[in-house]
Amino acid sequence: MATPTILVADDDKAIRTVLVQALNRNGYDVRTTGHAATLWRWVQDGEGDLVITDVVMPDENGLDLIPRMKRIRPDLRVIVMSAQNTLLTAVKATERGAFEYLPKPFDLGELVNVVKRALKTPAAPAAAGGGGEGEDDEQLPLIGRSPAMQEIYRVMARLMGTDLTVMITGESGTGKELVARALHDYGKRRNGPFVAINMAAIPRDLIESELFGHEKGAFTGATVRSTGRFEQAQGGTLFLDEIGDMPMEAQTRLLRVLQEGEYTTVGGRVPIRADVRIVAATHRDLRHAIQQGDFREDLFYRLNVVPIRLPPLRERVEDIPALVRHFLNSANNEGLPTKSIDPPAMERLKMYRWPGNVRELENVIRRLSALYNQESIGADIIDMELAEAPPPAEDGTAPPASEGLSGAVDRHLRDYFAAHEGELPADGLYDRVLQEIERPLITLCLSATKGNQIRAAQLLGLNRNTLRKKIREMNIEVVRGLK
Incomplete structure (x- = not known):
């Protein structure tokens, strides 16, 4: 069997050198170039068994090249690598037929494993191209280029062409509904409706009616037929937010819908076909809820087909500057004064724990834009706004800065037990x-x-x-x- 040849296109000579060394060590022949035009010529000439290409090159965007390569050589697999680490980059790479998308910086071992998989995997039909170029972070549904967000983008990009059920977990304020909307807006059901329902915001005795609708006379007060969220979401996406707060009776009905693909209205007898994609979300630990008898285990596995965990903001502090710029620009577009955050103030924002996550950060930035005359916000203002004083001890005094790790853990555990009394x-x-x-x-x-x-x-x-x-x-x- 002939040794596979890999074509590498990247305008960074150092990256080309490292890739040659890594791929040669694994037994592959490698040809490299810093220009898209050279790569295109090689592909036209029938050279190479696999392509690894950057996105931004001096003469052409690598993403634009993929559909042309797939038209003349549909079996040729393409791996895209890019420092433009956004959700849209991952989605475009997938839509245009890339085998895999790797954000920079990437792990060399992972890249070699992707190469091995690409050379072994049967070719799939080329995906349709689409989407404009040049989007910046201000137009993105999700903001952040941290490693944690990169993995989320990659998972989401793989899900765009599917109807797989998704379970999004994460603390309040991490952006679970934004992920659900992005899965819809960039997915195969984008032309259908996106319907959201928050289980925690609806009285327990009305949830089944809200989900499945009801017939006239089904219960006291049902004077007319009402459509439910399943019917409203036909052909689109139904987002079940805070699924952990769904009553057990409604869980049983939802499980039947997921198993059989149809439902009946409250008081109805005629089955209705459910043509919806389900995306669920919760901030609760559902496995713990299952142990407590508050959530059906069989429903959990039906919903948890593809899990996506959104990290709290404290686990991706490197995304805070981009989020701050986004929220400042949004406030300015709404008519609030133009503001900037000076470097020491930005460091203060990055040091804060953000218990309310991205939602709390957005509220703070809006408040800064609206309430302060200074064009440049300094660290003193941030300190006043955040006012992150440790909680007082039992005697009313603040804990000393030198309390030590054991003291800090003890304080946090006491706070946790107090906040979750009865739920342990x-x-x-x-x-x-x-x-x-x-x-x-x-x-x-x-x-x-x-x-x-x-x-x-x-x-x-x-x-x-x-x-x-x-x-x-x-x-x-x-x-x-x-x-």
């Missing part, structure tokens, strides 16, 4: 608390060592294989390799 698990609390602490600790150590797992293992006092196992089990993103 019946057993297994010790392991659960350790798991909650373990993930951020490992993430912080990997960040401090710039993804070097050997150094991180030494810092943690763990065996290197143990650390790798924990990274894999917790699905922790490790950023290393090219910059």
Whole structure:
């Protein structure tokens, strides 16, 4: 069997050199160029078994080249790599027929694995091209280029051409509805309706009527027939927000819809076909709710076909400057004065814990735009707005700055127990608390060592294989390799 040849197009000579070395070590022949025109000529001449291309090159956008390559060589697989790490870049790459999209910086080991999969996977039909160029972050449905957001973009891009059910989890204010809307707006049902219903905002005895509709006379007060959200969402997407607050009776009816693909209205007898894509979201731990008997396990597995976890803002602080610019521009477009955040103030924003996540950040930026005369917002104003004083101790005094790690953990646990009184698990609390602490600790150590797992293992006092196992089990993103 002939050695596969890989065509690499990137205007960065250092990246081309590193890719040649990595791919040669794995037994591949490699040809490289810094221009799209040269890559196009090679493809026209029938050269190469696989293409790896950058997006931005001096003579042409790599995404524009993909449909032309797929027209003349539909079996040729294309891997796209880009520093334009946005959701739209991932979506466009997928729509135009790319086998995989890798944001820069990427892990060399991951790229080699993608190459191996691409050369083994049977070719799929070329996707239709589409979409304009040049979108910046201000037009995006989601903001952020952190590694955590990059993985979300990649998953979402793979889902755009499917009707798979998606479960979005994350704390309040992380943007769960934005993800649901993006899945709809860029998916195959984009021409249908997007209908959202918040389970926590509807009285429990009305949820079934809201979801499935009711017939005239079905219950007291039902004077006319009413359509439900399933009927309103026909041909589109139904977003079930805060699904963890759905009553058990409604859960049973929803499970039947997911199993059989049809439902009846409250008081009705004629089955109605459900032609909708389901996207659900919750801030609750549904596995814990299952243990407590508050959520059906079979419904969970029906909804959790593709899980997407949205990280809290404190886990992606590198996205805060882009979010701040976006919210400042939005406020300005609404008629509020033009503002900027000076560097020390931006650092204050990045140091804050943001318990309300992106929603809280947006509210703070709107308040800054509306209430202050200064064109440039300084750190003193940010300090006043955030007022992040630690909660007082039981005697009314503030805890000392030198309280230590043990004291800080003790204070946070007391706050958690007070806020979740009556909701704590019946057993297994010790392991659960350790798991909650373990993930951020490992993430912080990997960040401090710039993804070097050997150094991180030494810092943690763990065996290197143990650390790798924990990274894999917790699905922790490790950023290393090219910059």
